Amino acid sequence: MYIYQRRSWPHFHWDQEKLANPLALVRHKQGRLIGRMEGLGFSLRSEAMLQTMTLEILKSNEIEGEKLDQDQVRSSIAQRLGIETFGLVPVDRNIEGVVDMLLDATQHFDQPLTKDRLFGWHAALFPTGHSSMHKITIADWRGNEAGPMQVVSGPLGRERVHFQAPDASVLDFEMQQFLDWFNRDMRYDPVMKAAIAHLWFVTIHPFDDGNGRIGRTIADMQLARADGSAQRFYSMSAQIRKERNRYYEMLEKTQKGDLDITEWLDWFLSCLDRALSATEEILAGVLKKARYWEWLSTKPISERQRLMLNKLLDGFDGKLTSSKWAKIAKCSQDTALRDIQKLIEQDVLVKDESGGRSTSYLLKEIA
Numbered sequence: 232m233y234i235y236q237r238r239s240w241p242h243f244h245w246d247q248e249k250l251a252n253p254l255a256l257v258r259h260k261q262g263r264l265i266g267r268m269e270g271l272g273f274s275l276r277s278e279a280m281l282q283t284m285t286l287e288i289l290k291s292n293e294i295e296g297e298k299l300d301q302d303q304v305r306s307s308i309a310q311r312l313g314i315e316t317f318g319l320v321p322v323d324r325n326i327e328g329v330v331d332m333l334l335d336a337t338q339h340f341d342q343p344l345t346k347d348r349l350f351g352w353h354a355a356l357f358p359t360g361h362s363s364m365h366k367i368t369i370a371d372w373r374g375n376e377a378g379p380m381q382v383v384s385g386p387l388g389r390e391r392v393h394f395q396a397p398d399a400s401v402l403d404f405e406m407q408q409f410l411d412w413f414n415r416d417m418r419y420d421p422v423m424k425a426a427i428a429h430l431w432f433v434t435i436h437p438f439d440d441g442n443g444r445i446g447r448t449i450a451d452m453q454l455a456r457a458d459g460s461a462q463r464f465y466s467m468s469a470q471i472r473k474e475r476n477r478y479y480e481m482l483e484k485t486q487k488g489d490l491d492i493t494e495w496l497d498w499f500l501s502c503l504d505r506a507l508s509a510t511e512e513i514l515a516g517v518l519k520k521a522r523y524w525e526w527l528s529t530k531p532i533s534e535r536q537r538l539m540l541n542k543l544l545d546g547f548d549g550k551l552t553s554s555k556w557a558k559i560a561k562c563s564q565d566t567a568l569r570d571i572q573k574l575i576e577q578d579v580l581v582k583d584e585s586g587g588r589s590t591s592y593l594l595k596e597i598a
Contacts, residue, residue, distance in 0.1 A: 234486050235397050235434055241408065243427060245493040250423075253500040257422060260507040261458060267514075268464050276462065277314045279517045282545075283463050284308050284337075286513070288329055291447050291468035294475055299326055308334070318538045328355030329444075336448045337463055340455035343414045346406065349437075352448065356441045367439035372402040380436050393483045396436035405435045413449075421457035425450045426499035427492070434486055447471070454503075464513070470506035478502075520544045526597055530577050535560045536570050540579070543594050550583060550591035 234240065268276055285305045292299050306319040307330040322330075332352040342348075350370035360369050373380055380396040397405055409431055419427065429450040436442045447468050455461060471478050477498070485495040523544055532540070539560055543551060557567035571592055574580040583591040 232487075233395065233434075234488060234490065235405075237490055239490055241412075241431060241490075243431075243490050243492045245491060245496050249493060250496055250500065253497060253504070254420060254422065257500050257504050257507065258420075260504065261422075264464055264507060264510060265458060265460065268462070274315075275517055275521055277312075278316075278520065279464055279513060280462050281305065281309055281312070281314050281316065282513050282517065283466050283510070284333065286469045287451065287463065287466040288333055288468075290466060290472040291444050292329065293472050294447075294468065294478075295443055299329070304330065316541075318541055324358050325356075328358050331355045332445070332448055333451065336452035337455045338461045340452050340461060344410060344449065344452065346410065349406075349445065352445055353438055353441055356444065362440040372406070372437045373399055373439045375399045377439075380439075382436075393479070394436075394486050396434070402435065402437050406437055409435060413453075421453060422500070422503065423496060425453035425457065426496050428453050429499070430482070430485060430492065430495055433482065465506050465510045467503060467506050470502050470509060474502060516544075516546070522597065523594070527579065530579065533570070535562065535566075536574060539570070540574075540594070550589075551593070552589045552591050554589070 268279065271279070285301065285308060288304050288308075289299055289301060300323075302318065302320045303322045303326045305316070307322045307327055308314070309316045309319065310322075311330065311334055332355050335348070335352065354370040357367065357369050360366060368374060375398070379398070381392050382394040382396075383390045383392055385391045409428075412431075413424075413428055416424075429446050432449055433442055433446040438445065450467060451463070454467065455463065481495055481498045485492055520541075523540075527540070539551075539556055542559065549555075553564060553567045553571060556562075556571060557564045560567065560570070562570075571580060575582070575592075578595060580592045581595050583593050585591075
């Protein structure tokens with residue numbers, strides 16, 4: 232029996248006493264983080280927000296096994312939020328749609344969540360009307376044409392059914408209950424409500440595809456309500472990606488259990504606590520980048536060099552060689568070598584002494 236088949240569905244209950252301390256710790260961390268970010272300058276806050284939201288989108292899609300282009304995601308967010316940054320690139324429409332969904336949820340968190348709004352998010356996620364090679368129902372609840380909606384793993388013929396969603400015939404009623412609760416029921420702490428909303432939505436599983444990503448976006452929208460701010464400085468999806476197996480285990484266990492969701496809420500709060508702690512890494516990177524550009528401000532840096540230095544400061548994937556420089560900066564090998572040599576002369580880049588077939592370069596460490 233699945234949780235939605237219980238007689239009292241969807242009247243969840245939990246051990247308030249057990250969750251009181253984890254909830255208090257999370258709320259305290261949230262408050263400290265928001266206060267700390269408000270103490271930073273506008274440009275640093277913008278950069279931290281840009282990094283956080285880029286991470287949120289990348290990792291939410293990775294949870295579903297989909298890898299997006301980081302530069303395109305970052306460029307799309309920056310353009311939409313009016314954040315000045317270097318190295319903007321053209322953006323595919325599928326990435327534009329993913330960004331549109333998250334920004335609509337978090338920048339307009341105080342607006343009601345409606346059926347039409349969810350349909351808009353779903354259409355943005357699947358602009359071609361296909362998921363992979365399969366045509367799916369877009370901007371509407373799933374139908375019964377393909378049989379029961381199941382979450383399945385394993386090879387063909389030996390599949391394991393982790394979960395079977397409610398029948399398509401009840402989706403209008405189920406989703407109206409959910410939306411009424413999400414928009415009107417203010418009895419719960421807003422962080423607890425984010426955890427419940429995510430579980431409730433993915434249990435209904437109302438769409439042919441994209442339920443996980445939309446469910447996490449709903450949680451982000453509710454966390455923005457909890458913070459009382461459209462500015463996002465921590466990524467729940469990045470932490471869930473690190474704990475992906477446990478995340479799916481907790482969902483399956485809860486969906487096959489009764490309506491006592493204490494264990495799910497406890498896990499969600501602890502995951503959020505770790506997500507808030509991980510923000511320290513993002514903030515450290517933002518402050519390091521700011522120090523570097525303050526140090527570089529007196530040096531003659533071309534736009535091409537600025538682009539590549541930003542790549543390095545954002546966490547370059549692999550080793551930087553002259554051939555990679557030429558490819559990313561769209562210049563010749565000779566131009567790339569000249570760019571690099573000038574930065575070495577200015578004591579900005581140093582040769583990587585670890586060796587290898589190709590010479591590679593690193594940013595000089597500064598105090």
